[in-house]
Amino acid sequence: MSAAAISAADRVAIRAVLAAYVQVVDNADWEHVHEVFTPEARFAGQPLAKVIEGWAAMVASRPVPLFPHQCTDPVLYAVAPGVVRSWSKFFTVRTDGTITSGDYLDTFVRHADGRWRIRERQASLGNRPESDPFGPSRRSFTTTLWRTAAGE
Amino acid sequence: MAAEPAIETVHAVEQALALYDHLVDNGEWEHLPLILAEDFTLVAPAGSFAGAPGARAYEELAGEHLPAHHVINTQVETTADPGLVRAWSRYLLVTWEYEARAGDYLDLLRLTGDGPRLVRREVLPRGAGGQFRLGHASFERWRAVGA
Numbered sequence: 001m002s003a004a005a006i007s008a009a010d011r012v013a014i015r016a017v018l019a020a021y022v023q024v025v026d027n028a029d030w031e032h033v034h035e036v037f038t039p040e041a042r043f044a045g046q047p048l049a050k051v052i053e054g055w056a057a058m059v060a061s062r063p064v065p066l067f068p069h070q071c072t073d074p075v076l077y078a079v080a081p082g083v084v085r086s087w088s089k090f091f092t093v094r095t096d097g098t099i100t101s102g103d104y105l106d107t108f109v110r111h112a113d114g115r116w117r118i119r120e121r122q123a124s125l126g127n128r129p130e131s132d133p134f135g136p137s138r139r140s141f142t143t144t145l146w147r148t149a150a151g152e
Numbered sequence: 153m154a155a156e157p158a159i160e161t162v163h164a165v166e167q168a169l170a171l172y173d174h175l176v177d178n179g180e181w182e183h184l185p186l187i188l189a190e191d192f193t194l195v196a197p198a199g200s201f202a203g204a205p206g207a208r209a210y211e212e213l214a215g216e217h218l219p220a221h222h223v224i225n226t227q228v229e230t231t232a233d234p235g236l237v238r239a240w241s242r243y244l245l246v247t248w249e250y251e252a253r254a255g256d257y258l259d260l261l262r263l264t265g266d267g268p269r270l271v272r273r274e275v276l277p278r279g280a281g282g283q284f285r286l287g288h289a290s291f292e293r294w295r296a297v298g299a
Contacts, residue, residue: 089220100246
């Protein structure tokens with residue numbers, strides 16, 4: 001496994017975008033979403049704008065803020081010049097103090113402004129029981145998927 | 153205090169530690185040699201475990217539903233051997249029952265042309281269930297790793 005193709009500066013920049021994502025989502029700060037995603041980005045196969053509509057409705061309907069997300073464990077793999085696949089994990093602390101975990105699988109591209117942005121994100125809720133409020137889940141991401149450019 | 157490693161080394165170590173979590177959580181045991189040295193040893197309250205098969209045996213002690221592994225708070229230092237670095241991290245485990253477990257990893261990694269490889273990992277639980285059976289992680293204990 002070699003990660004030499006990604007410079008230290010690019011790693012820091014990509015990790016900063018992963019960190020910014022949780023601030024945008026947890027604060028429902030949609031006007032800053034362009035700092036994280038490209039304009040044409042897709043999330044779970046859907047256009048980002050449509051996904052944000054759903055998130056905004058969900059946040060508005062909740063009596064409490066969205067559970068805070070923490071992003072950890074990023075592993076980066078360059079699949080082409082200016083294109084990096086990132087596999088990271090998140091955990092959330094719910095209002096009752098319980099904790100959940102999941103994964104993000106992203107395609108980062110260097111945007112026209114020179115900064116890294118997410119062009120495509122897939123999310124997994126990891127392994128969760130049938131009774132989970134967000135539904136049951138089983139892991140489906142793999143090392144092969146991580147190292148493969150989205151859409152291939 | 154040991155010299156600071158190059159930022160590229162720090163990132164490579166962090167990536168190796170994170171990839172361990174991904175591989176374990178997804179049961180990709182066949183890929184563990186990507187980040188474990190052939191002579192890898194894991195030491196935990198449950199005992200000592202050798203190689204990639206040992207790492208799998210240790211992780212599967214958790215039962216049918218393995219917890220999700222997260223690694224945070226990693227520090228990396230050089231050792232007297234330029235081919236080895238030590239790392240001290242906190243781990244966070246998220247269980248099937250939505251509970252958290254935490255503790256420390258004291259790691260020794262060998263730097264290779266294909267990236268860092270874990271040579272030794274000591275797992276030191278903190279809090280519920282762990283209770284310092286093997287003592288607790290400290291700067292002195294960490295800096296004895298690979299000394």
